[in-house]
Amino acid sequence: MTTGTEPPPRGAFTTAVGDLLRRCWQQSPAKTLTAAILMIASGATLPLAAAALRWLLDAASSGQHGTAAAAGGVVATLLMAALTLGHFAHVAYFELAELSLVDYDVELIGLANGSPGLEMHEDPERADRLAVLEEEIQNVRLALEALLSAGGLIVGAATTATLLALVHPVLLLLPLVAVPPMLAGRRADRILDRARLAAAAPTRLARNLFQLATQPATAKELRVYGLQDEIRRRHAAQWRSAGDTLWSGHLRSSALRALGQMSFAVGYVGAVGLAVREAAAGRQSLGGVVLIIVLAVQVNAQVAQTVSLVPALQRFAVADRRLRELRAAAGGRSPTGNSAPPDRLRAGIALRDVSFAYPGTGRPALRNVDLLLPAGATVAIVGENGAGKTSLVKLLCGLYRPSHGTVTVDGIDLADLSLDDWRSVVTVGFQDFARYEFVARETVGVGDLPRVADDDAVTAALTRAGAADLPAQLPQGLATRLGTSYAPGTELSGGQWQKTALGRTMMRRAPLLVILDEPTAALDAEAEHALFERYAAQAARTRSYGAVTVLVSHRFSTVRMADLIVVLDAGTVTEAGGHDELMALGGSYATLYRMQAGAYR
Numbered sequence: 267m268t269t270g271t272e273p274p275p276r277g278a279f280t281t282a283v284g285d286l287l288r289r290c291w292q293q294s295p296a297k298t299l300t301a302a303i304l305m306i307a308s309g310a311t312l313p314l315a316a317a318a319l320r321w322l323l324d325a326a327s328s329g330q331h332g333t334a335a336a337a338g339g340v341v342a343t344l345l346m347a348a349l350t351l352g353h354f355a356h357v358a359y360f361e362l363a364e365l366s367l368v369d370y371d372v373e374l375i376g377l378a379n380g381s382p383g384l385e386m387h388e389d390p391e392r393a394d395r396l397a398v399l400e401e402e403i404q405n406v407r408l409a410l411e412a413l414l415s416a417g418g419l420i421v422g423a424a425t426t427a428t429l430l431a432l433v434h435p436v437l438l439l440l441p442l443v444a445v446p447p448m449l450a451g452r453r454a455d456r457i458l459d460r461a462r463l464a465a466a467a468p469t470r471l472a473r474n475l476f477q478l479a480t481q482p483a484t485a486k487e488l489r490v491y492g493l494q495d496e497i498r499r500r501h502a503a504q505w506r507s508a509g510d511t512l513w514s515g516h517l518r519s520s521a522l523r524a525l526g527q528m529s530f531a532v533g534y535v536g537a538v539g540l541a542v543r544e545a546a547a548g549r550q551s552l553g554g555v556v557l558i559i560v561l562a563v564q565v566n567a568q569v570a571q572t573v574s575l576v577p578a579l580q581r582f583a584v585a586d587r588r589l590r591e592l593r594a595a596a597g598g599r600s601p602t603g604n605s606a607p608p609d610r611l612r613a614g615i616a617l618r619d620v621s622f623a624y625p626g627t628g629r630p631a632l633r634n635v636d637l638l639l640p641a642g643a644t645v646a647i648v649g650e651n652g653a654g655k656t657s658l659v660k661l662l663c664g665l666y667r668p669s670h671g672t673v674t675v676d677g678i679d680l681a682d683l684s685l686d687d688w689r690s691v692v693t694v695g696f697q698d699f700a701r702y703e704f705v706a707r708e709t710v711g712v713g714d715l716p717r718v719a720d721d722d723a724v725t726a727a728l729t730r731a732g733a734a735d736l737p738a739q740l741p742q743g744l745a746t747r748l749g750t751s752y753a754p755g756t757e758l759s760g761g762q763w764q765k766t767a768l769g770r771t772m773m774r775r776a777p778l779l780v781i782l783d784e785p786t787a788a789l790d791a792e793a794e795h796a797l798f799e800r801y802a803a804q805a806a807r808t809r810s811y812g813a814v815t816v817l818v819s820h821r822f823s824t825v826r827m828a829d830l831i832v833v834l835d836a837g838t839v840t841e842a843g844g845h846d847e848l849m850a851l852g853g854s855y856a857t858l859y860r861m862q863a864g865a866y867r
C-alpha cells in the first residue's frame with residue numbers, strides 16, 4: 267500500500283478520469299453526453315467571438331457596413347452562447363454528480379463493512395484513510411465540473427492557438443508560460459494532501475470527543491466525574507493541532523501557486539507589447555491588434571482556469587487512488603473459503619495451537635490455545651479483564667484469522683468455509699452490542715434478516731431471550747421507533763437496549779454456534795442467572811443438532827451450569843473442565859468461585 271504522502275503514480279490521473287466518466291455514464295448516458303457537448307461547445311465560443319470581433323472591426327473601419335452588421339450579429343450570438351451554455355451544462359452535471367456521489371457512498375459503505383474481518387475498523391491507518399476518503403469523495407461534483415470544463419478548455423485552447431498562429435507564430439509561445447503555474451499547482455496540491463493526511467488523526471479524535479461530549483449515553487458520567495471541561499480542553503487541543511497543520515499546508519501551497527502565476531504575468535505583458543509594436547509598424551489592422559489583445563486575455567483566463575481545475579482533478583485522482591487501495595485491501599486480506607458448513611455438528615469446534623495478535627500490536631491476545639468445544643455442549647469462558655475472552659469469540663465468528671494454529675468446525679478449517687455461510691449459522695450477543703435506531707421490530711428482527719418484519723418471529727425471539735415484556739413497555743409496541751439520535755423516537759434504558767440485542771441472538775432458526783459475550787452487564791445477577799438458564803434450556807433444544815452455546819461471564823455463580831468451563835489467563839487456557847472437576851482441582855476457578863459465592867452470602 268502506498269502512503270497518502272506520495273504523489274499519485276503515473277497513470278493515476280487518467281485512471282481516475284476514466285473511472286469518473288464510466289461511473290457517470292452508468293448513471294445516465296444521456297446526461298453525460300448533454301453535459302459534455304454543452305461544456306465543449308461553450309469552450310469554443312469565446313475564441314470564435316474574438317475572431318468575429320476582428321471581422322467586425324475590419325469591416326467597419328473599411329466602410330463595409332452590411333458586413334459589419336452581420337459580424338456584429340455573430341459576435342452577439344457567440345457571446346450569448348458563451349454566457350448561457352455553461353449554465354445548461356451545470357444543470358446536467360449537477361444531477362450527474364449527485365447520482366455519482368450516492369454511488370461512491372454506497373461503495374464506501376460496502377468497503378467499510380465488506381471485508382470479511384474487522385481490519386478496516388480496527389487498523390488506525392486504514393481508519394484514517396477511510397475518514398479522509400469519505401471527506402474527499404464529497405468533492406466529486408467539483409471534479410466532474412473540472413473534468414467537463416477541462417474538455418471545454420482543450421477545445422477553447424486549440425481554437426485560440428490556431429487563431430494566434432494565424433496572426434503571429436511567436437504568439438504560440440504564450441501558452442508555454444502556462445507550464446510553470448501548472449507545475450507549481452501540482453506541487454502545491456501534494457503539500458496540501460500531506461497536510462490533510464497529517465490532520466486526519468487529530469480531526470477524528472476531535473470528532474470522537476465531540477460525540478462523547480454531546481451524546482446522551484455519556485452525559486451522566488461527564489457530569490458525575492466533572493469531565494466536561496477536560497473533554498472540551500482535549501477537543502479544542504485536537505482541533506488546534508489539526509487546524510495548525512492544515513493552515514501551514516494551505517499557506518505553503520498558496521505561496522507556491524502565487525509564484526507560478528507570476529511567470530504567466532510576464533508572458534502576457536510581452537504579448538501585449540508585441541501587439542503594440544506590430545500596429546506601430548503597420549503590419550496589423552485595428553481588428554488584428556484587438557484580436558491579439560483579446561486572445562491574450564483569453565489565454566490568461568484559460569491558463570488560470572486550467573491551474574484552478576488541476577487541483578480539483580488531482581485531488582480527485584488521489585481520492586480515486588485511495589479508493590482503489592481500500593478496494594484492494596478489502597478484497598486482498600482475509601479471503602474467505604467457499605466450503606459450506608455442516609448442517610449439524612457431530613464433533614464440535616476445535617482450536618489447535620491457536621495464537622493471535624491484533625494487527626500492528628505484535629502482542630498476542632491469545633497464546634497456544636488448544637480447546638475442543640464439543641458438539642451440543644454449553645461452554646462457559648471466564649477470565650479477568652483482558653484475558654482474551656472476546657478475542658476468542660471474534661476468532662470463532664471468523665472476524666479475525668488466527669496468527670498461528672487452526673480453528674476447525676467438525677474438522678473443516680474455518681479458513682476454508684464460506685464466511686457468509688458460517689455466519690448464517692452463528693448468532694452472537696456482543697458485549698458492545700449495536701443500538702440500531704430502527705422500529706423495535708426491526709431492531710430485533712435484523713438478527714435474521716429474511717424475517718426482519720415478522721412480528722411472530724420477533725415476539726418468539728424476545729420470549730426466548732427473557733424479554734417478552736419489552737413490547738408492552740413501548741408506546742407503540744414493536745412498531746415503536748427506538749432512539750433519538752436521528753429521528754424523534756423512544757429512548758430505551760441500558761437494560762432495554764440489551765434486551766433488543768438478546769432478542770437478536772434468538773432470531774436465527776437453527777444456529778450451530780450461539781455466543782453470549784457478556785451482553786448481560788446491565789442485568790442484575792439474578793436476571794443474568796435466569797437468562798443463562800434460558801440459554802442453557804435453549805441449548806438443550808439445539809443439542810439435538812449439535813449446536814454449541816458459548817457463555818462469557820464474570821459471574822461464576824451463573825457459569826457453573828455449563829458443561830465445560832474454560833479459564834483464560836493472559837491469553838492462555840489455564841483450566842478447563844466441569845464445575846465439580848474444577849472445584850476439586852482447587853485452582854483459580856475454585857478460588858474465585860468461593861470468593862464470589864462468599865460475597866453473595
Ligand SMILES: Nc1ncnc2c1ncn2[C@@H]1O[C@H](COP(=O)(O)OP(=O)(O)OP(=O)(O)O)[C@@H](O)[C@H]1O
Pocket residue numbers: 388624627631649650651652653654655656657658697
Ligand atoms: N481491537 C484491538 N486491537 C488491539 N488490541 C486489542 C483489541 N481488542 C482487544 N485487544 C487486546 O487484546 C487483549 C485481550 O482482549 P479481550 O477483549 O479479548 O479481553 P477480554 O477477556 O474479553 O476482556 P474483558 O473481560 O475486559 O472484556 C487485551 O490485552 C486487549 O488490550
